[in-house]
Amino acid sequence: MNNKNELEPTKILNSYLEEKGLRKTQERYLILDEIYKKNDHFDIESLYQLIIKKQKISKATIYNTIDILIELKLIKKHSFLNKTLYEKSFQKKQHNHLICNDCDKVLEFCDPRIQNIINSIESSMNFVVAEHSLNFYGKCNDPKKCKKI
Amino acid sequence: MNNKNELEPTKILNSYLEEKGLRKTQERYLILDEIYKKNDHFDIESLYQLIIKKQKISKATIYNTIDILIELKLIKKHSFLNKTLYEKSFQKKQHNHLICNDCDKVLEFCDPRIQNIINSIESSMNFVVAEHSLNFYGKCNDPKKCKKI
DNA sequence: ATATTTGCAAAGAGTTTGCATCATA
DNA sequence: TATGATGCAAACTCTTTGCAAATAT
Helix, strand or coil: CCHHHHHHHHHHHHHHHHHHCCCCCHHHHHHHHHHHHCCCCECHHHHHHHHHCCCCCCHHHHHHHHHHHHHCCCEEEEECCCCEEEEECCCCCCCEEEEECCCCCEEEECCCHHHHHHHHHHHHHCCEEEEEEEEEEEECCCCCCCCCC | CCHHHHHHHHHHHHHHHHHHCCCCCHHHHHHHHHHHHCCCCECHHHHHHHHHCCCCCCHHHHHHHHHHHHHCCCEEEEECCCCEEEEECCCCCCCEEEEECCCCCEEEECCCHHHHHHHHHHHHHCCEEEEEEEEEEEECCCCCCCCCC
């Protein structure tokens, strides 16, 4: 990824705030930055803990900003069976998740066949698909990380 | 479905309670019955409201019993994007969900291609899939029921 | 009889809301 | 400086827990 791309999420947020006449607060940019420094799925609590180490922030501000970032499709929310996780989503292609029931690790995979299924459903069910989630729950068998046998 | 099959969920619960030496309380059977009278997806609150009209019950008891029924695979829990719903699952074949973002209706569909995807993932990712969820969020276009255009 | 389950109420997690203060435009 | 955003605390929802009373074995 080049410098230009790295800046894109910030530019997108910036343009959006300008367009909507919303304020460009340092909190909003900071939250976006911290999310884009992360490489894995995260929950609100861990994001809060990360930021609060550096400066004062409130969870309400994080929740507010998260809503904006979801609307901008800069992050994506996932409701897994027992917890809600988020991930950055700028220029990230469609992918699905494997969730290890034993070690809670979240892996990703892509599969073009899902698009075929979406196409079938849209034509047979009179339903327009806006987004989808495909999650496989099971056992990752990673000998290094999967603790609980 | 014949009488024998209609009784199966109760028999399954009964055997399980006997095996485990757990008590056969009328609450446990009542909760199972009410769930099996329902034909759609439900949340804890609506199940509670249904039962409380007939007799005293506490939500704690419902949550406890739900855990047993999930373990017995008599019901299945679904974490949709903004709410948790349950459905009866005895002798119900694998299916997936369409969730209307406008009217909250939940539709079901089956697609054999999902099993193919599971097979691919298990062989390519060293992951054993225990269960999966495939949800499509969008617009159901049901002119009768989809209120919010 | 006795130990588990229930019902209740309180405690917890996660998220939202109201309001005074702060800070961006 | 004027309005929108923040931070805080309280409220809210959903779920879990602790304990006394009820009940199945």
